[in-house]
Each structure stands twice: as C-alpha cells, then as structure tokens.
Amino acid sequence: MKRILSILIAAMAVSAPVLANEEFAKEKKCTKCHATDRVKTGPSFREMAKKYTGQADASAKLATIIIKGFKGTGEEMPANPQINEADAKTFANWILSLK
Ligand code: HEC
Numbered sequence: 001m002k003r004i005l006s007i008l009i010a011a012m013a014v015s016a017p018v019l020a021n022e023e024f025a026k027e028k029k030c031t032k033c034h035a036t037d038r039v040k041t042g043p044s045f046r047e048m049a050k051k052y053t054g055q056a057d058a059s060a061k062l063a064t065i066i067i068k069g070f071k072g073t074g075e076e077m078p079a080n081p082q083i084n085e086a087d088a089k090t091f092a093n094w095i096l097s098l099k
Pocket of ligand 1: 029
C-alpha cells in the first residue's frame with residue numbers, strides 16, 4: 001500500500017505543469033533574492049541572461065547553479081535540491097530568453 005502511494009505521488013509530481021516564468025521564481029522563492037530587472041541580494045535575471053548568453057552549455061550551467069547554489073564574489077546563493085533538473089533547465093532557458 002505504501003509503495004502504491006509513493007508511486008502515485010511520484011506520478012503526480014511528474015505530471016504537474018512546469019512553471020517556466022516569474023511564477024516559478026515566486027513559487028521556488030527565487031524572488032526573495034532575485035528580480036527580473038532589479039538587483040536584490042543577487043543579480044537580476046536579465047543580468048544573468050547577459051552574462052551567460054553566448055557561453056557554451058549556458059542553460060546547463062544555469063540549471064546546475066539553480067540546483068547546487070552559487071558562490072561568486074557576492075553573498076552565497078543556497079542550493080535548491082528540491083528543484084528537479086527538468087524544471088531547472090526550463091527556468092534556465094527562460095532566463096536566457098530575457099536578454
Ligand atoms: C537567499 C537568497 C537567494 C535565493 C533564494 C536564490 N538566489 Fe540565486 N543568487 C543569490 C546570490 C547572492 C547570488 C550571487 C552569488 C555571488 O555572486 O557570489 C546568486 C546567483 C545566482 C545565479 C548565478 C548568477 C551569476 O552571476 O552567475 C543564478 C543563475 C541564480 N542565482 C538563480 C537563482 C534561482 C533560479 C533561484 C530560485 C530557484 C535562486 N537563484 C534563489 C541569492 C539567492
């Protein structure tokens with residue numbers, strides 16, 4: 001029974017719609033530290049688009065940062081292990097579409 005329940009929950013998680021926009025950012029609490037056009041604790045999404053556009057594997061790089069967190073020159077961004085790779089990639093592509 002427990003096994004069936006966990007399969008059901010997993011299936012629901014897979015079929016949930018992917019939120020690849022500001023709604024995703026809000027739901028995943030990115031907006032606590034980031035905004036599209038404004039610097040908060042971290043850089044704006046548009047700045048990220050400018051920085052990564054043209055780099056090889058830009059969307060994969062961004063997706064890794066989204067899941068694992070990031071430490072550059074500023075305050076450290078915490079990891080987001082609750083975000084799956086597909087959602088991270090979709091959101092990364094949305095960031096890259098902003099430039
Ligand atoms: C607690 C605050 C906080 C939260 C929440 C947060 N970030 Fe960040 N993020 C930062 C900070 C601060 C930096 C810059 C770190 C540095 O430069 O050292 C950063 C950097 C980044 C970068 C890399 C930018 C670069 O210059 O390379 C990406 C991409 C990013 N965040 C995406 C996200 C996404 C997507 C979410 C939501 C899933 C998120 N962040 C949630 C604080 C946060």
